[in-house]
Amino acid sequence: MADDTAREDNHEDAETAVDVHAPVIADEVAAAVVEQFPGSVFADSHGQAVVYVDRAVFADVAQYLRAEQQFTMLADITVVDHLLDGARVEWPGVEYERFEAIANYLSHPRNRRIRVIAQIPAADPSVPSLTSVFRGAEFPEREAYDMFGVTFDGHQDLTRILMPDDWHGFPLRKDDPAARVPITFNGDPHPR
């Protein structure tokens, strides 16, 4: 039982630490991004540097990180659907929307990472494509489009990549539940 209380204490600590907005930005790259792109919000997520930016400058931030901050590689880009979240860590200054585009950058010369997150409203699910800055964004952006229906403006070939070309719906959206398409057998009266 002693273990349990100790663990609960830990959790409370973590939550209060999240609520207090750090006035000094610990990460130098994040500080530079916040200075360069007004309106951006820095967040310390479990020791990892995260910057919430306006979606209009999503690609500009990538360009800035690549050109000015020696971020040589886009490690990953993906989308999250927050439609059914029970609780969400909210940083002051960020206007939260249903979708989020998340880009993880890696700098080989400086051996550090940074994560850039843009909010995407459900009414207009689109975000600038990073393919003009990092060609490696081509596949993951197609995947994000395929799974979430978020369009990446400026992507040359935004087609479905994992699902069949004639598929309707976006499987990883929270309002597209698993087993939405019923399983049919030969001889069923209404095959799909």
Added chain:
Amino acid sequence: MTGNETEEERLERQTDEGAQELRSASRTRELVITGGGMWPEEELGDTMIINMGPQHPSTHGVLRLMMELDGEDVLRIKPVIGYLHTGMEKTGEELSYVQGTTNVTRMDYASNFANELVYSLAVEKLLDIEAPPRAQWIRMMMCEMSRMASHLLFQATNGMDIGAISMMLYGWREREECLRYFEYVTGLRMNCNYIRPGGVAADLPDGWRERAIEVCDAVEHGIREYDELLTQNPIWRERTVGIGVITTQECLDRSITGPILRSTGFAWDLRKSQATLPYDEVDFDVIYTANGDVYDRYRIRLYEVLESAKIVRQCVEKMPEGDFRIQDKKVTPPPRARIDESMEALIHHFKLFTEGFKVPPGETYVAIESPRGEIGCYMVSDGSGRPVRMHIRGPSFYNLQAIEPMGGDSLVADAVAIVSSIDPIMGEVDR
């Protein structure tokens, strides 16, 4: 045969049917449209579009390549994927954190420990816990063993693809030693589900040291054999040297990691630079070469096996005593013996395996070096027992983007060698 014979006359003479009109390019265009590709709309001329796969033995599963050919020359290659898509990221949202490792272990089925590890690390990061030292060393040993198994699988299939058929049997023979060890430690040859949030599933069994050394001996002996068989083999070199060249800049632009990046002369290994396990306490080298061709990628994977064996040997020597999983009853199950005598242990066991544990809200991205490159896990939690999003950054998925720069200006036979040298695991590509 007379010298001034026209092509039509020659055909007339050689065939019963005589000269025939070549079919128009419209058939080719039709293929293009249904493929969902982005070939240009203009006249295709004499080139031909060929689909290789998805049912092709040398495409490593169900990879389909659209190739534009001019005779035997490949002008362009485009990979078409999704034939093995089973919605594993969606499944990951349906499973609790305890069950999650059973799901991710089936993604990169050739090196499953890397998947389990990156998933467990992401959960641990969100929980703000850290596995005890012994668990970390066990993880490191099993991951390196799995790197050996994965690279041996590569040697086997790569040999078969390029034409060294006996290589397939040799590679499988040594890989089997590793898989037997997995079975010995975890109970399963593949998809072990051994590394779990908070530590590992069970402690190492009796005699694990001796057997680990035996596996290393066998594998090192095998590697020497492959080295002798292939590295200086003129036929092998003919097929691989200078084929499928890619530069460092192309790799970085296209988010390509792992042995492909290291083959271009860029010595980047997350085990050295951003280690999440005690890799700084073992002695090993990062293998890299400068040419970026199929031959270099073969050599890198060959010698990386030896480095992994070195790490496994050091793990055997330096393995610390202690817990193999964290003593937090909300995260890891109690020992089986405790369940019979303790009410709390029974309750914890029951709760853990029915509803799992809850993870505080947050998001994190964790990356480690899998045999194929950077495998990452982006996990979002909303405070419930299931992740909101469990995204795996599969290195094979990104590495497949290397086919385009590698495959331009090659031959059809080289395309097979190039795909093989990328070493994609389709379970991870399509997830």
